[in-house]
Amino acid sequence: MSFIPAPISRFFHRTASPPHFYALADKLMPWLTALFLLLLIPGLYGGLVMAPADYQQGDSYRIIYIHVPAAWMSLFIYVMMAVMGGIALVWRMKLAEVMLISSAPIGAGFTFVALVTGSLWGKPMWGTWWVWDARLTSELILLFLYLGVTSLYGAIEDKRSAARAVSILALVGVVNIPIIHYSVEWWNTLHQGPTVSKMDKPSIHISMLIPLLLMAVAFKVYYAIAVLQAAKLELIRREPSAQWVKNLLEHKA
């Protein structure tokens, strides 16, 4: 007895098989790329050219059009990884394992971009590359969590058990992220760090907000593109001798 209508569950079961997934990812790729460009170009143009300069920060605030979406993605991808980890542990779905592993370097990349753009912005604004602010610290810890996932996966040779280990780690990590976040925030308020003005304006003007949202959606689509490509490669790498891979390579050659 299932609450999910039969056509939907059939679609999911079929997509979970590697050859079908591979074909579907191939079919989706041009559409996703077009959508990405369609969002990215107006987002960048709106953010870098059309939006007015900030009355205090001048033009340097424009780095938020990269920084903020990247920081959002860094959290989003970790949660996605935990969801994939849960699916992989409960249903032993190979595709979920592959998606989890493929997401980790992308998430680490977004976290790194968020940290670097943040410190580039911090140098002219705060006068220093790095402060031990609560947000910066928890973002840095998030980067360590991502690196832990990738290095654990690399260290275990049997890739099936490596994927299970990484799934457990991702689930443990996602429980810990709020605890780490709030403890770091509390630590900072206790210590009375340098007074840092974050995004403390009452609200962001609509002409700045629209490009920001466009960029946020564009980054999500970019993640979809990157994770599908990485998952395709990982699938081939995992079963190089499977029949569908051989057919595929002959077809391409």
Place this chain on the structure above:
Amino acid sequence: MSLIHAFFAIVRRDLLLAFRRRAEAANPLFFFVLVVTLFPLAVGAQPNLLQAMAPGVIWVSALLAALLSLDGLFRSDFEDGSLEQLLLSPHPLSVLVLGKVTSHWLVTGLPLLLVAPLLAVFLGLPEQAMPTLWLTLILATPLLSLIGAIGVALTVGLRRGGMILSLLVLPLYIPVLIFASSAVDRAASGLPVTAQINILLAMLLMALVLTPLPTAAALKMSVN
């Protein structure tokens, strides 16, 4: 054998094993004292500086001592096959794991209390902070063992798991470090520490219930 008997049988066996190898049991203590000794040598011996840094230094050293002792938690059982026997037993693995963590903490975590006064003297920590230092050690070292057990269980099958173990476990230790050292810090300046102690206690209770489950799952993965 009932579940509670199985639990105590595991605790008794591990304590006995540790007792037979008494010399090893003292190593985390020496390490703890040694790391603390390094700090005055590195940053200079000004009493004011040392006193201000004392809670942090003691807690970072305790954390490193706990981290280094973790490897012994499942390693010998994994190598001689008793871990597989644990997996085959009819009792839930998470409870047996809790027994192993308990005895590990009794051997490596609890003795840290013995040397804590010595370190407080070394660093000039005010006497009024001593009860809080003890209390945080009692509450937070089992927490370190419980969280660390997940990391050990994930890496026990690896030949060189030590480096990866610290990469996995240290980020998860951060909340413990923050609350424990800030409690000692506040106690040293005579401020109330109820909030920090309560949070540590809450984290300990949560970890007692939750961490054996991923540890058991990870052990099953590592043995297969």
